[in-house]
Amino acid sequence: MSPLAEAYLNDRGHGLIRAFSAGIDPAADLNRHVKRLLSAVGVKARGLAPKPVDIFLMPHAEVPDRVIYLSDQTQIAYPLHWKTTTSSHWWSIAEKPPFPQSFSACSIYFDRIAVAVDELISPSISVATPAA
Template sequence: MSTNVHNVLFICTGNSARSIMAEAILNQLGAGRFRAWSAGSHPAGEVNPNAIELLERNRFKTTGLRSKNWDEFAGPDAPPMNFVLTVCDKAAGEVCPVWPGQPMSAHWGVEDPAAVKGSREVIQRAFNDCFIVMNRRISLLTVLPIEKLDKLALKKELADIGQVKA
């Protein structure tokens, strides 16, 4: 891989919380080295307000975040991805489009905080837990010596990062 900016697509079914948070986190932590997007196989059509609130509370930019279909990233005009990372188990099991650029993929499954029911406190805790895991994994991604790793070593590193809990 070159020293250019690495394009990363985070995939989830609804594209309303986990993948949205991952997009915002990587765009900020990886600024200059990474460019992130997110998409869903069956997008919810709106970003979960709890995800926006949590990102803003942690001083992450939320401007431009939107729930979108993964088809936006499968066409000839889409930016070529270096990495496609699934963040939910359901999306990992779906047949994905063929991504331009033949990106490396890995599964970084995280429980869906948008599916949690209960009090505001319980829901906020679920979003916080998800954020902590995604922030830790993305922090590890941003320090990988990508240019120095061969494909197999890089694939293993991406898979290992997907196992990190916090």
């Protein structure tokens, strides 16, 4: 699920945002539906692969501006140098793992991811209607 978010956010960010995905217990291989879902919206899946979150917690790794959780999971323990600079956000795309692997479930997750990313990139602005 997170590689879908990585690819879509990187595409929609047009180089102004750089997203990386990782999991606490990543799959061995990319879900077989990822390329089909991304290609349907014109996004390339090149270079996508499941990754463990541990690689981003190493001292030499870049410190992220934000960590976005796609499921209702417990926050990971952030390194001390992240505490003041990194914010956490829960998008609640899915329940806790394990996630269903069917095409229909992946499609639903991707639709939710796309809505959340699009809102992050171009937030909707509410226009108040004047009182009569």
